[in-house]
Amino acid sequence: MFFWLVKLKWLFFLLSYFYTLVPILSATNIILLVVDDLRPELGTYGCKLCHTPNIDKLLHRSTQFYNVHSQFALCGPSRTSLLTSRRPNTLTTFDQHGPYWRDLPGNFTSLPQYFKESMYHTTSLGKVFHPSKLSGKLDDFPYSWSDIPYHPSTQTYKNSKVCPGKGKVLHQNIVCPVNVSLQPEGSLPDIQTASETVRRLKDLSSRQGPFFLAAGFHKPHIPLKYPEQYDDLYNLSDIIPAQDGHKPTGLPNIAWNPFMDLKWREDVAALNISFPYGAIPNHFQRRLILSYLAAISYVDDMIGEVLAAVDALHLWNDSIIVLLSDHGWSLGEHGEWSKFSNYDVATRVPFGIYVPPFFGKTVHHVYDMAELVDLFPTLVELAGFQPLDRCHNRTTTTCTEGKSLVSLMYGKSMDPKVNVSFSQYPRPSMQPQVNSDQPVTSDIKYMGYAVKSTQYRYVVWVSFNSSTLTSNLTDIVAEELYDIVVDPAEDQNIINSFPSVGKKLYNILLRADWMNY
Numbered sequence: 001m002f003f004w005l006v007k008l009k010w011l012f013f014l015l016s017y018f019y020t021l022v023p024i025l026s027a028t029n030i031i032l033l034v035v036d037d038l039r040p041e042l043g044t045y046g047c048k049l050c051h052t053p054n055i056d057k058l059l060h061r062s063t064q065f066y067n068v069h070s071q072f073a074l075c076g077p078s079r080t081s082l083l084t085s086r087r088p089n090t091l092t093t094f095d096q097h098g099p100y101w102r103d104l105p106g107n108f109t110s111l112p113q114y115f116k117e118s119m120y121h122t123t124s125l126g127k128v129f130h131p132s133k134l135s136g137k138l139d140d141f142p143y144s145w146s147d148i149p150y151h152p153s154t155q156t157y158k159n160s161k162v163c164p165g166k167g168k169v170l171h172q173n174i175v176c177p178v179n180v181s182l183q184p185e186g187s188l189p190d191i192q193t194a195s196e197t198v199r200r201l202k203d204l205s206s207r208q209g210p211f212f213l214a215a216g217f218h219k220p221h222i223p224l225k226y227p228e229q230y231d232d233l234y235n236l237s238d239i240i241p242a243q244d245g246h247k248p249t250g251l252p253n254i255a256w257n258p259f260m261d262l263k264w265r266e267d268v269a270a271l272n273i274s275f276p277y278g279a280i281p282n283h284f285q286r287r288l289i290l291s292y293l294a295a296i297s298y299v300d301d302m303i304g305e306v307l308a309a310v311d312a313l314h315l316w317n318d319s320i321i322v323l324l325s326d327h328g329w330s331l332g333e334h335g336e337w338s339k340f341s342n343y344d345v346a347t348r349v350p351f352g353i354y355v356p357p358f359f360g361k362t363v364h365h366v367y368d369m370a371e372l373v374d375l376f377p378t379l380v381e382l383a384g385f386q387p388l389d390r391c392h393n394r395t396t397t398t399c400t401e402g403k404s405l406v407s408l409m410y411g412k413s414m415d416p417k418v419n420v421s422f423s424q425y426p427r428p429s430m431q432p433q434v435n436s437d438q439p440v441t442s443d444i445k446y447m448g449y450a451v452k453s454t455q456y457r458y459v460v461w462v463s464f465n466s467s468t469l470t471s472n473l474t475d476i477v478a479e480e481l482y483d484i485v486v487d488p489a490e491d492q493n494i495i496n497s498f499p500s501v502g503k504k505l506y507n508i509l510l511r512a513d514w515m516n517y
Contacts (some may be wrong), residue, residue, distance in 0.1 A: 027210035028383055029319040029355065030115065031201075031310065034371050035299055036127055036221040037339065039328035040066075040350045041292070051233045051297045054304030055350075058323060062352035065364045068370045069421040069452060070327035073339040073346040074438065075129035075221075078326040078372065083129060083144075084108045085376035087422070087514050092291065092469045094441045098133030102143070109398040111376045112144040115212040118385065123200055124149035126193035127216035139440065148198075152192035155263070157184045163225070163267075166256045173267040176226035188225065190217045194302035198309040205313045211492040217302055220295035220329070222261065222338070230294035239286040242332035243489070247277050250477040250493030251334060254446060254461050257346075259330075260430045261335040273317065276432035277335065285332050292331060304347045317356050318383055324372065325349040333489060340425065340437040342450035342459050343490055347423045353409065355382060360410070368414040369421045369452065373402030381406045394517050401514045416454075420508060426464065430477065438450045447471045451505040456481045457490060458505035471509060481505075 041047050044064065045058040066190050070416045071081045072088045076096040081088055084101060086108055088094060109117075116122040122145050129135035129144075131151065139149040160182060163176035180188055197215040204211040219226055247256060258276040262268045271281060280288070303323075310316060330336045330345045339346045351370065355362060359382070377388040377400040391399035408414065427446045428439040435443060439504055447464040449471075450457060459480040481495040481502045495502050509515065 011489055012286040027120075027318075029204075029210050029315065030077075030120070030212045030318055030379060030383070031306075031315075031321045032128075032130055032212070032214040033306070033321070033323045034079075035303075035323070035325045035350075036216065036218050037327065037329045038220060038296065038325035038350060039331075039345060040348060041296060041314060042350055044349060049234065049238060051295060052300040054300045054307055057305070057350040058307060058321065058354060059350075060364075062321070062323075062354040062364075063366060064354075064364060065351040065366045065370050065405070065464050066366055067421070068324070068349050068351035068372065068374075069347040069423055070325075070349055070372050071423050072325040073341055073423070073425060075127075076132060076134045078129050079128070080134050081325075082326070082372035082375050083111050085111070085373045085388070085402050086273065087373060087401050088424055089471075090391075090394060090401060090514055090517065093134060094444060094469075095438065096130065096132055096134065097440060100133055100136045102136065106394050107397060110144045110381065112212055112214060113140070114380065114398065115383070116144065116146060118383075120210050120212045120392075121146045121204060121207065122212040123147060123204065123214070125197050125200060125213070125215045125273075126150070126152065126189070127218055128214040150193075150196050152187075152189040152196075153193060154183070154185050154187050155189045158189075158218075159223070160184070163223070171266045172223070174223055174262055174265045175267055175287055176223045176225040177231050177294065178225060178293070180227050188227070190219055190299060190302045193217060194305045197306050201306070201309045201315070203315060205315060215306060217299045219299045220292050222289075223265065224288075224291040224295045226291075226295045226298040230298045231290070233292050233297050234293055236290055237287050241282055241289065244334055244491045245285070245332050246279060246335045248334055248491040248493070250491075250494070252461070252480065253432060254427050254430050254478050255341065255448065255459065255480060256432045256436070257330065257336045257338060257340040257341075258372040258436055259433075260434055260437050262337050274435075275434075279335055280332070280337065288337070289331050289457060301413070317358070319356065320379065321354040322352070322375065322379070324351045324375070326372075334491070338437065342423050342425050342448050344452075344457065344484070344488075347421075347450070347452075353378070353382075355409075362409045363411050366405070366408045368406070368408055369419045369454070370405055371402055371421045373400065374405050375402070376400055377402055377404040378406055380404075383456070387461075390513070392494070392513070419454060420505075421452045422509070422512065423452075424448060425434055425450075427461070441469070442466050446477060449473075449509055451509050452484075455483060455485050456501060456505060457484055458495075460506055460509065473515070485491055
């Protein structure tokens with residue numbers, strides 16, 4: 001029923017355009033809220049400690065997806081993938097530094113570009129695209145955006161020595177609760193982004209025509225710098241470190257994430273953790289986890305300010321609102337921290353879609369497998385446009401390597417044969433080294449491809465040619481298999497006991513259309 005309602009709405013406005021010769025005055029707005037490095041550590045995902053009332057309220061009004069996975073547990077490649085609906089393999093995007101997809105793999109249409117070309121005013125605030133060569137250094141402006149993307153000025157101080165210590169000495173720490181009034185410019189990036197987002201919403205809602213607004217919040221990305229009062233929401237005594245806080249015996253060395261981005265920070269460096277498998281002391285683990293939760297609560301309040309503006313401007317009845325993260329974050333599981341892996345804690349993200357009442361009643365919970373590349377085709381269909389074609393090669397400008405989630409939102413279950421998700425992550429060597437977490441593309445020698453079904457996660461590590469940017473799927477150097485039903489923490493690698501299961505999932509990977517361009 002909702003399909004006809006959307007089409008009738010668009011037909012009405014198209015007729016208005018042709019018969020009155022004035023622009024289309026109204027259509028469904030889109031508000032995209034992107035949170036950096038947020039795993040599903042939210043009240044509505046079952047976190048009893050988490051203080052996230054604003055996000056929880058939004059997700060309670062939305063279709064909430066419980067099994068959504070990032071295609072790459074690193075900001076730049078993940079964001080480029082979700083905003084183009086192309087997988088990292090197609091984009092040849094494996095690090096933070098490039099290439100710009102329009103220059104090398106193909107001049108693909110981005111999600112905001114699609115809506116810009118469909119008469120939407122498109123606006124980017126904060127961290128949406130990764131601001132580097134990956135997005136042409138200008139966040140894909142002017143292709144994707146109607147105006148120059150906004151970045152908060154205080155992001156300049158991301159890694160500055162601003163964390164208070166003893167004797168009023170300032171440090172570069174991971175754990176960094178601060179007095180905002182004493183920070184450079186007396187503010188923080190997400191405070192600025194929230195304020196500018198509210199201002200832009202007021203402006204856009206007063207204009208004629210629909211808008212696509214994307215707001216990206218930086219926390220809980222490290223350093224965990226946030227207003228100090230958010231520490232008061234949590235008690236250190238309530239924080240319980242991960243039960244599998246050491247490297248599992250069956251985890252192949254190539255899969256290990258030595259979390260070097262933490263180890264160079266002053267507070268972590270002072271712990272003298274041995275490389276590569278040394279564990280963070282228990283007391284500091286608890287402090288890290290508390291700070292991660294406090295940073296989430298800080299972002300929750302910033303999103304609350306945006307949603308309050310949505311309410312005040314009466315935008316709920318004509319706006320689709322999406323909340324998601326670019327990937328997850330390890331909090332000591334397997335003895336690992338940060339992202340940089342194919343494990344569930346690194347790839348699984350919160351994901352919710354709110355649609356206005358006239359779209360019809362949607363289901364609240366979806367447990368089928370979904371991926372971030374599914375965002376683009378889903379929004380296109382929800383907005384009433386012709387569904388995107390499936391990509392069959394690298395030459396098609398506008399298509400998707402994902403799938404629309406609209407049918408799932410209205411209660412249809414996915415075909416079990418295709419109820420899988422894919423992710424990948426590279427390594428420079430078989431053994432952990434200092435650049436294992438974030439190798440530049442020229443240093444990549446192996447690629448790990450993961451296939452997750454409703455019962456298993458399978459990972460195959462194969463050789464990678466950094467000159468041709470291709471993997472040799474027949475040159476297998478390591479494999480992992482986890483039964484996530486009986487071992488949700490993915491601690492027991494059972495590939496030697498169940499090789500036939502691994503083979504089945506390996507064949508699913510081989511048959512994936514995007515692996516065969």
